[in-house]
Amino acid sequence: MSSESATAMVEVRGVHKRFGRLEVLRGIDLDVRPGTVTVVLGPSGSGKSTLLRAVNHLEKLDRGYVRVDGELIGYRQVGDKLRELPEREVLKQRTRLGFVFQNFNLFPHLTVLENLVEAPVGALGVSKERARARALELLERVGLADKAAEYPRRLSGGQQQRVAIARALALEPKVLLFDEPTSALDPELVGEVLDVIKDLARTGTTMIVVTHEIGFAREVADTVVFMDGGVVVEQGPPAQVLDDPQHERTRAFLAKVL
Amino acid sequence: MTALTPEQALPLRQPADSVQELRIVPHRRPWRLVAGLAALVLAAQFLHGLAVNPGWDWPTFRTFVFSDSILRAVGVTLQLTAYGTVLGFALGAVIAALRLSGSPILRTIAWTYVWAFRSIPLIVQLVFWFNLAYLYKRIGIGVPFGPTFASFGTMDLLGALGAAVLGLALHQAAYAAEIIRGGVLAVDAGQLEAAAALGIPRFRQAWRIVLPQAMRGILPNAANEVISLFKGTSIVYVMAIGELFYQVQVIYGRTGRVVPLLMVATVWYVLLTTALSLVQYYVERYFARGSERHAPPTPWQRLRAAVTESKEKRA
Numbered sequence: 001m002s003s004e005s006a007t008a009m010v011e012v013r014g015v016h017k018r019f020g021r022l023e024v025l026r027g028i029d030l031d032v033r034p035g036t037v038t039v040v041l042g043p044s045g046s047g048k049s050t051l052l053r054a055v056n057h058l059e060k061l062d063r064g065y066v067r068v069d070g071e072l073i074g075y076r077q078v079g080d081k082l083r084e085l086p087e088r089e090v091l092k093q094r095t096r097l098g099f100v101f102q103n104f105n106l107f108p109h110l111t112v113l114e115n116l117v118e119a120p121v122g123a124l125g126v127s128k129e130r131a132r133a134r135a136l137e138l139l140e141r142v143g144l145a146d147k148a149a150e151y152p153r154r155l156s157g158g159q160q161q162r163v164a165i166a167r168a169l170a171l172e173p174k175v176l177l178f179d180e181p182t183s184a185l186d187p188e189l190v191g192e193v194l195d196v197i198k199d200l201a202r203t204g205t206t207m208i209v210v211t212h213e214i215g216f217a218r219e220v221a222d223t224v225v226f227m228d229g230g231v232v233v234e235q236g237p238p239a240q241v242l243d244d245p246q247h248e249r250t251r252a253f254l255a256k257v258l
Numbered sequence: 259m260t261a262l263t264p265e266q267a268l269p270l271r272q273p274a275d276s277v278q279e280l281r282i283v284p285h286r287r288p289w290r291l292v293a294g295l296a297a298l299v300l301a302a303q304f305l306h307g308l309a310v311n312p313g314w315d316w317p318t319f320r321t322f323v324f325s326d327s328i329l330r331a332v333g334v335t336l337q338l339t340a341y342g343t344v345l346g347f348a349l350g351a352v353i354a355a356l357r358l359s360g361s362p363i364l365r366t367i368a369w370t371y372v373w374a375f376r377s378i379p380l381i382v383q384l385v386f387w388f389n390l391a392y393l394y395k396r397i398g399i400g401v402p403f404g405p406t407f408a409s410f411g412t413m414d415l416l417g418a419l420g421a422a423v424l425g426l427a428l429h430q431a432a433y434a435a436e437i438i439r440g441g442v443l444a445v446d447a448g449q450l451e452a453a454a455a456l457g458i459p460r461f462r463q464a465w466r467i468v469l470p471q472a473m474r475g476i477l478p479n480a481a482n483e484v485i486s487l488f489k490g491t492s493i494v495y496v497m498a499i500g501e502l503f504y505q506v507q508v509i510y511g512r513t514g515r516v517v518p519l520l521m522v523a524t525v526w527y528v529l530l531t532t533a534l535s536l537v538q539y540y541v542e543r544y545f546a547r548g549s550e551r552h553a554p555p556t557p558w559q560r561l562r563a564a565v566t567e568s569k570e571k572r573a
Contacts, residue, residue, distance in 0.1 A: 056455060087460060095457035105452035109470045109548045118466065119456035151548035171456065 009034040009206045010055060010175055014064035017050055024050045026230035028064070032175070032223075035204040039217040039238075042227035043253055048210045051227070052177050055208065056097040057090050068097060069174055095123050098168030098176040102183050104160045106152035112139065112163050113148040116170045124171065131170070138166040142196050158189030162196050169200075176200065178209040214257055218242055226250045318518040322509060323525065331505035332526055338422060338491040338501060343484050345427035350434025357439055368435065375432035381493055384425040388497050390416060422494040426487065433483055441476035442468060473545040481538035485531050492523075502526055 010032035017025040024047045032038045040048045053059040055066050057074030065082060066073045074090055075082035085093075107115050116135035120126040126134075139145045142162040144155075152160050161181055168176060178197065182190040194216050201207065201220045211217065217224050217238055224241040226233045228249045234241055245251045308314060322328055356368035375383070391411075398409030416424065445468050453463040492503035500508075502523050510519040543556070555563065 058451065058455060091454065091457040091459060093457075094455055097455075099452075099455035101448060101452060101455075103448055105446075105448040107449065107452070107467055107471075109545075111548075119458055122462045122466065123457040123459065153548060167456070 007033060008067075009069055010208065011067040012051070012055065012064070013066075015051070015054055015061055015066065016063035017047075017054060017059055018062055024230050025054065028227075028230075028232060030225065030232065030235075032206060032208060034206050036222040037201045037207045037209065037220050038223045038225060039221035040208065040210045040225045040227060041212070041214070041217060041253070042233075046227040047230040048227045049179050052179050052208060052210050055175075055177055056094050056099055058099070060084065068093075073097075091123065095119070095171045096174050098171060098173035100161070100164050100168050100176065100178045100181050102180040104152070104157075104164045104184070106160055106164055106167070108151065108153055110151075111148065112144065112150050112152060112155070115152065115163060116167050119167070120170050135166070135170055138169050139163075141169075141199075142166045143192075156189060157185045158192045161185065161193045165193075165196055165200075174206065176205055176207045178207065178211070180210055180212070182211065182213060212257065214242065214254070226253065228253070313517055314521065315515055315518040318513075318515045319521050322519060323522045327505055327509070328502070328522060328526075331500055331502045332530075334419075334500055335488070335491050335502040335526075336530070338419075338426060338494065338499075339484065339488040341423045342426035342430050342487050342491070345423070346430025346483075346487070347434045347438075347480070349427065349431035351438055353431060353435035354438035354442065357435065358442060372432045372435055375429055380425070380429050380490070381496060383429055384422060384494060384497060387416070387421040387425040387428075388418065390421065418497050418499055422491075422497055422499055426491065426494070430483065430487055434480070437476055437479040437483065438472070440479070441472035441474070444475040445471045470545060474542075474549070477538065477542050477545060481534065485534055488531065488534065489527055 008031040010030070012028050012030040015025050015028040016023070026047075028047075028051055030038070030051075040051065042048045050059055054061055055068070055073065057066075060074065065075065071093070072082070073093055075084055077083075106112075107118065110118065113132065113135055116138060117128065117131040120131040120134065121128055136145060136148060139148055142165060144159060144162055144166070147155060147159065147163070152163065155163065161184075165176075165181075181197065182193050185193065190213070194213065197207070197209065197216075198220050209216075209221075221238050223235055224238045225235040226241055226245070226247075226249075233247050233249050234245065241250065242254065245254060353368045353371055356364040357372075359365060396409045396411055398406035400406035400408075449467055449471065450463060453467045458467070491501055494501060495504035495507065498504065506519045506523045510516045513519075540556070
């Protein structure tokens, strides 16, 4: 392992992914240092969601690899081959990665508290009492302690997404992955979700956030990554990428969204 | 439009606050009342006929409706329904899982099963199982194409009742498989993705996340199937098994009183179907928890609410 990658919490190298004839990722390299926030921007269809899903092996790779905290995700090296891990092992790896979906994907037949308890009990074997206590702490943290007994569909979109973030945190993951966490929300509800994510950023959680919120990127990101056509066009601190973009495609994108 | 005289147009010219005081009258529907009354007359005529037409022969009905032989036959019918449902849905769940699996071989086998058992009429299947001993005199356990460790005479293993249960269950499994598969497919793909992203083990994903949500789609169809199986058990009369319909036929063959005995069977079928519908109502309510639409109060809850309300009014 090179000295550069040893410092990375998430290391993406030469990742390729195609769906049929469409090559969605065309050789992605990305390093995320521990405790930093990486915001991925780009037009729709640029491959940013696919990249995020590749990090926790919701998408299989065609080439390249992903390491989290030094561990290969979804594969193990056998000689000069990367052999896909059995599903059981992949599931175990995913407990170290929190994933927050655009559409929340809360379990509608379980209460808010049960949503948070399900994975720690079912995947990690934590005792029910401990999982409950931890879940209540997390609900407190996202400001929804009074909703523990509610069913998700009785909550607003913003509240549901905050529950989903708490659910991802319940596994105490090393990295949190956000796939357009505010894109399904009414405009007035975006702020409460971004506030929770900002709060997590302040406490030093390693995060990769795919989003269209440029203001959020400017405020919270340590690194902004701009993707287009399945490649990383440019990356750097927000002041550089957002205010002084070097590439024409970045400039064109920012001109449209700002 | 003809021009209005100032007097006719007056109400519209009145100031707004007095317009508010105008009485609102709903649109009258006199024909609805006429149609309702006509339907009531027809219903009354039918009920009157039931009561006074001697052809219904209610004394004979009363003699047989709770007789030992009928009660035993109801027991057999319920037994056939229970075994058919439990075995049918258990096998159906397995077949549905195979059809949803990643293996093309298993998927094809499951598809073929459903195709075959839905294509052959139930009555043909039943008679076929009844005659299984003609094809296979002994059934054994052993290595496929290899030695046999133990074997049993087919007729000992599979009596008439066994053949009926086997036939009903295998037939039911084909339909149950499709119902279960439909329910599972209706669950949002994001649910499985979320469960996978949380690292929840595969079996727990199916049992805790997918099935409870699939149940909402499965239950109404499954209840239909159970009820139709319950009445469908009458088809096994062809195998001379003493279920309700067979027993009724035996009695009216002896006494010649066809109509009252058909009523005996009808009343039992209706009563027990009603009981099954009630069970369905409450089970569906259970699986509707967390859904967008609020579950309405049960009749029992409504009654209790009405009682407490009237008490409060009096107090």
